[in-house]
Amino acid sequence: FGKNNLTNCGFKISVNSSKLSNGVHTLYIYAYNQNLGWKCITIAINYSGSSNTSNNNQSTTSSATTNTSANTSTSYASSGQPKALINVDLPSPNQQLSGDFELAGWAVEQSAMDSTGITAIHVYDGPANGEQNMLGVAQYGIARPDVASNFGKANFTNCGFKLIVNSSKLTNGKHALYVYAYNPNLGWKYVTVAINYAGGTSSGSTSSAGGGTVITNGTNMVGYIDVTVDQLVRIFEIRGSSK
Known part of the structure; x- marks a missing residue:
C-alpha cells in the first residue's frame, strides 16, 4: 500500500479443535473500525476432526458476532x-x-x-x-x-x-x-x-417567532434541526408553514 502506518496490521488465532464438528464450516472474520463499525469476510473450510476424542463442542460465546x-x-x-x-x-x-x-x-x-x-x-x-x-x-x-x-x-x-x-x-x-x-x-x-x-436533546434552532412570542392568526415558522445518519450530520430541508 506504500503506507508505513499499516505495518502492524496482521492477525492470527489458533482455532481449538474442540470448537468444531466434522464437516463443512463457514468462518466469519470480523474487523472493527470506529467509523465503519463491524465488517466481515468469510472463508469456507472442510473440517475432518482431530485427535481429541472428547465430545467438547459447546460454545461459551454469547454471540458469534461479539468475538471481536x-x-x-x-x-x-x-x-x-x-x-x-x-x-x-x-x-x-x-x-x-x-x-x-x-x-x-x-x-x-x-x-x-x-x-x-x-x-x-x-x-x-x-x-x-x-x-x-x-x-x-x-x-x-x-x-x-x-x-x-x-x-x-x-x-x-x-x-x-x-x-x-x-x-x-x-x-x-x-x-x-x-x-x-x-x-x-x-x-x-x-x-x-x-x-x-425518553428521547435525545435537540440542537436545533428557530430563526423566527422567538420564545414567548404571542401568535395571532397566521405566522411563518422557520428553523432547523440536526439529523444524523450513520452518526454524521446530514442536511435537513428547511420548511415553512402558515399553520
Missing part, C-alpha cells in the same frame, strides 16, 4: 471455579433516561489471581448483532478499590468500565441493554439492564 476486538491471546493465572461477574451501577434498572447518558460498572473473572481476567467490555441495544445494534466499546480498567476490597483481591483494583451512550443510537421507548465482558477462557458473557428512553 478483545485480546483473545491474553493468559492469566487463576485458581478455583472460573466465572465472569458483571455488575452495572449506572443506569439503574428501569431508569428513565434522555440525551447522552453514562453506563458504568465493573467486571471480573472471579478465579483470576494476577489480573481482573477481563479484557474488553462491549455494549449492545438488545442481543449482540454485529454493527447493527452496537452502542460502543466501553473504557475498561478504571480503578475500583471498593470492588478489590470486597473480594479481598488487589488484582481486581482496575476492574471498572464506563461508556457514554450516544442519544442518536436509541429510539424512544423501553430497551434492554446487553453488557458483554470477554474472558480468554470463557468467551463472552453478559448481563442486561432495562431502561426507558
Whole structure:
C-alpha cells in the first residue's frame, strides 16, 4: 500500500479443535473500525476432526458476532471455579433516561489471581448483532478499590468500565441493554439492564417567532434541526408553514 502506518496490521488465532464438528464450516472474520463499525469476510473450510476424542463442542460465546476486538491471546493465572461477574451501577434498572447518558460498572473473572481476567467490555441495544445494534466499546480498567476490597483481591483494583451512550443510537421507548465482558477462557458473557428512553436533546434552532412570542392568526415558522445518519450530520430541508 506504500503506507508505513499499516505495518502492524496482521492477525492470527489458533482455532481449538474442540470448537468444531466434522464437516463443512463457514468462518466469519470480523474487523472493527470506529467509523465503519463491524465488517466481515468469510472463508469456507472442510473440517475432518482431530485427535481429541472428547465430545467438547459447546460454545461459551454469547454471540458469534461479539468475538471481536478483545485480546483473545491474553493468559492469566487463576485458581478455583472460573466465572465472569458483571455488575452495572449506572443506569439503574428501569431508569428513565434522555440525551447522552453514562453506563458504568465493573467486571471480573472471579478465579483470576494476577489480573481482573477481563479484557474488553462491549455494549449492545438488545442481543449482540454485529454493527447493527452496537452502542460502543466501553473504557475498561478504571480503578475500583471498593470492588478489590470486597473480594479481598488487589488484582481486581482496575476492574471498572464506563461508556457514554450516544442519544442518536436509541429510539424512544423501553430497551434492554446487553453488557458483554470477554474472558480468554470463557468467551463472552453478559448481563442486561432495562431502561426507558425518553428521547435525545435537540440542537436545533428557530430563526423566527422567538420564545414567548404571542401568535395571532397566521405566522411563518422557520428553523432547523440536526439529523444524523450513520452518526454524521446530514442536511435537513428547511420548511415553512402558515399553520
